[in-house]
Amino acid sequence: MIGLFGGTFDPFHNAHRALAKHAVEQLGLEQLIVMPVGRAPHKERRTSFACYRYEMARLGTTGLEHVVVSDDEIRTPGVDYTYHTVKRLKENLGDRLQHLISGSDVLLSIDSWYRPDALLKEVDLAVALRGDADRRMLEGQRQAIEEKYGCRVVFFDMPKMNLSATEIRESLEDKGKSQDTCPLEVESFLTQYRPYDFAFEFESMDDDQWQTLLDIEEWAWDFHPQERRLHAASVAQYAARLAAIYGEDIELAALSGLVHDVAKNLPQEERQHLAEAYFDMYPTEKERLGTCITKELAHGPASAMLVWNESGVRSEKLSEAIALHSSASADMSRFSEILFLADKVAYDRKFDRLDDIRELAESGDMYGAMRLCLIEVLDALGRNNERPCPLTLDASRDYNVI
Ligand SMILES: [Fe+2]
Ligand SMILES: [Fe+2]
Numbered sequence: 001m002i003g004l005f006g007g008t009f010d011p012f013h014n015a016h017r018a019l020a021k022h023a024v025e026q027l028g029l030e031q032l033i034v035m036p037v038g039r040a041p042h043k044e045r046r047t048s049f050a051c052y053r054y055e056m057a058r059l060g061t062t063g064l065e066h067v068v069v070s071d072d073e074i075r076t077p078g079v080d081y082t083y084h085t086v087k088r089l090k091e092n093l094g095d096r097l098q099h100l101i102s103g104s105d106v107l108l109s110i111d112s113w114y115r116p117d118a119l120l121k122e123v124d125l126a127v128a129l130r131g132d133a134d135r136r137m138l139e140g141q142r143q144a145i146e147e148k149y150g151c152r153v154v155f156f157d158m159p160k161m162n163l164s165a166t167e168i169r170e171s172l173e174d175k176g177k178s179q180d181t182c183p184l185e186v187e188s189f190l191t192q193y194r195p196y197d198f199a200f201e202f203e204s205m206d207d208d209q210w211q212t213l214l215d216i217e218e219w220a221w222d223f224h225p226q227e228r229r230l231h232a233a234s235v236a237q238y239a240a241r242l243a244a245i246y247g248e249d250i251e252l253a254a255l256s257g258l259v260h261d262v263a264k265n266l267p268q269e270e271r272q273h274l275a276e277a278y279f280d281m282y283p284t285e286k287e288r289l290g291t292c293i294t295k296e297l298a299h300g301p302a303s304a305m306l307v308w309n310e311s312g313v314r315s316e317k318l319s320e321a322i323a324l325h326s327s328a329s330a331d332m333s334r335f336s337e338i339l340f341l342a343d344k345v346a347y348d349r350k351f352d353r354l355d356d357i358r359e360l361a362e363s364g365d366m367y368g369a370m371r372l373c374l375i376e377v378l379d380a381l382g383r384n385n386e387r388p389c390p391l392t393l394d395a396s397r398d399y400n401v402i
Contacts, residue, residue, distance in 0.1 A: 003027060003099040003126060004089065006035040006073070006082060009053045011190060012060035013168055013182045015103075015161040019128050023101045024066045026156040027126055032067045032101065033089070038074040038218065041081055041114060046202070046210050049217055049236070050074045051229035052195045059185035075221055081114040086122045099126040099154070104133060107141040107153075120151035127153060131160030172196045193234060193347050201240040201250055209251040212313075216258050219311055223262045231348050232258050239342035242361060248335050252318055256339045257346075259311060260322045263302035274302035278323060288390070297389055300326045328374065328395035337370055344373050351376065371399040378402075 003023055009016060024032050036053045047053065054071055061067045072088065073080040082100065089097050100123045107127060110116050125145070129138065142153045168178050173196050178187060190196075202210065217233070224232060236257030243253035263271050278301035279286045304322040308314055321336040325343050332340065345357050353376050361369035374396050381388050388396065396402045 001027065001029055001099070002031045002033065002093055002097045003029045003101045004033050004035060004082075004086065004097060004123070005101040006037055006085070008040060008047050008165070009034075009036050009057045009060070010048050010165055011168060011172075011178070011182055011195075012053070012056040012186055013163045013165060013178075015158075015163040016057075017060050017064070017183050018158050018161060019101070019103065020061055020067050021064055022128065022156055022158040023099075023126060024064070027099060027101075027154070029066055029099070030096075034061055034067060034069045035073055035085065036069070036071070037080050038076060039079045039214065041079050042112075046207070047214075048195050049233040050214070050221070051217065051226065051233050052193065055226065055230060056182075056186050056189060059189055060183045062183070062185050071221070074218070077218065083113075083115045083119040083122070086119060090122065097123060099124050101126045101128070103128050104130070104138055107138060107145060110145060117149055120145075120149040124152040124154060127155055128158045129155050130158055132162075169196045173199055193230065195233075195237075198237045198240060201237070201244045201254075204244065205251050205254075212251065213254055213258065216255055216311060216313065220259055220262050223265065223306075225265060228261055228264065231346070232261060234346040234348040235260060235339070235342045238346040239338050242338040242342060243335075245362060245364065246334055246338065246366065248338060252315065253335070253338055253342075255313065256318055256321050256325075256335075257342055259307045259313075260303055260325045260339060260343060261299060262311075263306045264299040266302065266306075271298050271302040274305040275299075278302065278305040278308075278319075297326050300324060324391070327389050327391040328370075328377075329391040330394040330398040332370075332395070332398075334366070337366055341366075341369055341373055344376070351380075367399065370395075371401055374399055374401045 005020060005023065007016065020032055020034060023029060034057050036050065036057050038050060040047060054069065054074060057069045061069060073085055086097065102125065104127050106125060113119065129135065145153055163181050168181050172178050172190060178190055182190065220232065221229065236254040239253040239257040240250050243250045263274055275298040301323040304319040307322060308319055317333065317335050320333065321339040324332060324336050325339045328340050341361055345354055353372060357369050357372050360372060377392065378388055378396060378401065
């Protein structure tokens with residue numbers, strides 16, 4: 001018997017973990033599929049990047065037996081309706097998928113779901129009763145649902161917990177802490193990645209712009225392993241912050257972060273081919289740019305080309321920034337400087353000069369930040385016995401590093 005437990009998990013907190021654990025134990029599930037929603041049908045608020053919510057669900061269920069986290073809804077284009085997800089899962093699982101697991105609020109909200117009658121013909125509802133629940137009232141609601149839809153609703157117990165994702169996010173925004181409301185692994189993720197620390201930059205975008213970003217994240221999903229998705233989202237956040245400080249296009253900056261490494265995990269030959277196609281677009285610059293087509297640096301121009309060809313977003317400014325994000329160059333545009341820096345000092349990074357570079361960048365001293373960042377890049381190359389490429393040397397002269 002398999003259960004499905006969906007949610008935004010923004011963030012994944014202790015009540016989510018307790019619900020998953022008690023569902024498995026009390027319903028005797030062979031498997032519980034935890035499913036972070038890709039695009040929620042009810043848009044009460046904007047959800048965070050999918051890779052963050054997916055990561056928190058993975059971290060938050062660490063050590064729970066029979067629990068798996070699925071990115072099925074995240075990878076599926078468009079709005080995710082539970083009915084469609086259940087039908088899709090049942091193609092493989094058949095009737096072993098038996099329970100839709102939820103908190104008791106579902107008893108009041110199920111009528112407003114997409115096709116509840118069809119959904120409840122496919123699966124039973126398994127509803128968590130918290131220690132402080134009003135059992136008589138919920139029993140009444142249970143009977144009403146069973147009668148209305150001709151379905152089965154079962155209860156299972158979980159401890160009393162009053163946690164609200166909204167309050168946790170607010171506490172993280174205000175105090176930088178979630179006050180022990182999330183599993184330990186999620187806490188340390190939140191401390192490092194600070195997904196709710198960018199409200200100012202993100203709220204300056206309208207809903208359509210935010211949607212474009214989520215669409216682009218979805219487009220890039222399969223190009224990236226999970227670690228790189230987190231890096232991309234982290235760079236997107238930091239690039240948006242710098243764009244806000246320097247008066248650049250915040251949406252385009254965030255977008256550049258999401259896609260800047262999109263070709264990095266392609267097979268070497270494909271990456272090389274894309275990089276060459278990019279250089280072909282700039283015949284006069286080809287010789288200079290082509291000097292940087294070494295194995296590692298080819299992923300910049302290759303990503304630029306892939307975005308240009310396949311993402312539906314075409315912008316010269318974006319292309320140039322992506323192409324140069326790894327090497328830098330002389331005469332970089334402000335926008336390209338922003339992506340270069342965000343890539344090096346986003347919250348997923350750890351190295352000694354990080355805070356100094358962030359401080360310079362956030363105080364408005366772009367030249368100082370670029371200069372210090374290039375010093376770090378040259379030092380890092382030196383530590384690995386690697387030589388800087390000609391473009392990086394051009395940049396180093398331009399910012400008076402050498
Ligand atoms: Fe990169
Ligand atoms: Fe990167």
